[in-house]
Amino acid sequence: MTDIDSTTDTGTSTDTELGLNDLTTRLDKAHVFHSWSAQGALKPLVIAGGLGCRVWDHEGRTYLDFSSQLVNVNIGHQHPAVIKGIIEQAQLLTTIAPSTANLARGEAAKRIVDRAPDGFNKVFFTNGGADANENAIRMARLHTGRDTVLSTYRSYHGNTGAAIVATGDWRRIPNEFARGHVHFFGPYLYRSEFWARTPERECERALQHLERVIQSEGATSIAAVLLESIPGTAGVLMPPPGYLTGVRALCDKYGILLILDEVMVGFGRTGRWFAFEGSGVVPDLITFAKGVNSGYVPVGGVIISDAIAADFDTTVFPGGLTYSGHPLAMASIVAALDAMEDEGIVENAARIGADVLGPGLTALAEKHPIIGEVRGEGVFWAIELVADRETRAPVAPAVMARIKTELLARNLLPFVQDNRIHVVPPCVVTDDEVAEALAIYDEVLCLDLL
Template sequence: MTRGGGPHTINTMVDVATAPSLLPTLDNARTRELDKKHVLHSWSAQNAINPPPVTEASGVRMTVDGTSYIDFTSQLVNVNIGYQHPKLVAAIQEQAGRLMTVSPAMANDMRSEAARVIAEVAPDGMNMVFFTNGGAEANENAIRMARLHTGRHKVLAAYRSYHGATHGAITLTGEPRRFGSEPGIPGVVHFFGPYLYRSPFHATTEAEEGDRALQHLREVMVAEGTDKIAAIILETIVGTNGILMPPDGYLRGVRELCDEFGILLIADEVMAGFARTGEWFAINHWDVVPDLISFAKGVNSGYVPLGGVILSDAVAGSFMDTAYPGGLTYSGHPLACASAVASVSIMKEEGIVEHARDLGERVIGPKLRELAQAHRSVGEVRGIGVFWALELVTDPDARTPLTADQMNQVAAACKGAGMWPFIAGNRVHIVPPCVITEEEFAEGVRALEDGLAVADGFVAGS
């Protein structure tokens, strides 16, 4: 077949197995050289970093610059299904042979099926999906939908939060990573969520913390004008800022406040969704139904970029006769959607959601609490499923956080023992792929203990 009479012949029946590769093979030195010369890395001063090459990965292990590590990071807490799952890889290869791309204005079998299977595991009454390329875009579109649905413009978000790095999403983000991008979009107001270990409300119990956090939220809402607020967006379980578990009753209370004032509740499940907490969505633990759910990461473990927003039937109704004024060239990309269809199927077939729940209750939680008893540097253990954090302190009474330099030494000790850790502030987050076995977890914990031994050396009086 020829196109436009040109000289290039396009063979539509290429045998992929025998076709010559167009991809070079680079050694680690060349990878580093080209990375330094051409790649601008996020959140980094380029001269201060030297990113190590990842050459291969399988299951819960990755090879970094020639050394194999058990991965307690899931990269950015997204490789829920593990690396190179053969069924998921095969599904992506199959879809690549069927159809690689199609406009979002067209219908496509994999897009339709991906929306169906995602809606199927979502809370009741949430049946429509808008696809994006990742979590930040999902949150951007969620707040746009909320504003259009309500006719209001303000959005409330927590200070201890991360919602993405696009212009609107970074404004929603409460933590310091937003500072370099300010001023952001108008109408975003921040509030304090519950965090008993460092309570902003001087609470002494989980119940007090939850009640006082809700009272604070009500006061912020009233001060901002309840009839001006379109939505509250919150991470169901705060992720990068500490794996902060909401006290029982808190999310229910937020839902009730939203209902009282006609405000939409947006659950950011980008990090917590799709098996990470032992549920399809973390909000299911508290039997609360939001109006919008943003997702990404675990939906297909990052094998192909994909995110989206799940809409309640009421919100979706706003766009049945009035156009939704937004879109993305790659919204519902067939390759990405095929990977999501396969991923959800694999999670069901292999019981990955149930495995994550069981492992968290029976193995991870008890073991981390045991470590806390053995190591003075562990100020608190928090988590659920395969989503945990150890908060490290130099003074258990004053709860003084370890410094960045001290945490770097903790990380180095873990790596030296064969485990790649997730370090955020003064915390080690325990977030391996959700498919990790008890034996693999035990291996990673042995390396973690080397890191905690280093942390103990920083404790006052050691």
């Protein structure tokens, strides 16, 4: 037993002597194993509470949360309607097997499909976004009788077996245990793989590239194309006009299903209920998590088109989870979606992006040569930082580390990834909070960083 094990039981004199920030850090260091990290040098930020767009530690230091944690707290921290919904469900029934029928589960599913396109009437609930993508892949393979799944190199789809291999970034490489995955390049005009200079050319050449991959892999072997509607962790990569429409057309041409991953961008993040609504495209399967209940209770799922759902009317679906449709998660979905509707939260995200955040970030780009590009919509933006605007060379990791430190020192909680600051506040963010954050970004970018 470690020293901390013997000194941290509630009520001991050592507990009393330790500040809660220090106690939290010691317990974390001794017992918590963190994701995507070498454990030895970690010193995570201590968070004790939150409300709206702010969080604080045990000593009362408050941060403006422009990360939404992992881009999931769309409704803000501790929204009273969602807390109330969870409490009321906990007092009624805390858990029940997924094989049963439960009112909260049915109500949650109905609220989700009511916001989905026509022809989607069933929801398979999971514990989060990774297993949502995992099960969507399973459904696509069973529906088509094919095996291969195509996804982009610049993508993130989760950390379960097939989902992590569908992911395009470095995290898939030590985890490639799943079969049947092929990657291709999606559009990213600022760093075009296709030598394009206009959105039209980028779209045209990216679609040509995808079709050649389909043909080269053998179209009759491909079950699905899996795409984030807007790649998030990879850089808030806004698809050029016509790209998703073109992907849909290629899928139709070759009898391939289209799975759109809305885990990060769904339920208000882009100022729409679903990000793909901006393209007019209807996929075959939609995966979700994060924003559907702002992560108050772990949950995700697959919204299933009627044609695919019908496959399993008489055939057993070979998948399931103990906590599929967990009542507390279902109650949080019902409460969150109702509150977002009643309070105009999705509309607020759209307005903030168009009228406040977008123009503010554009003004920063005009002022600071270190900003190569600003892109996004709603409350989903990225500032891409470069050492040289002409060459577009990314700033060094040490620069990004300093930027993160300087932002935290000014009480702004950032989302920093590679050479980018992702500007992703909750959908409930106010004009004044955006102005506060923009002033902090401005102050930090004025420093001698290069």
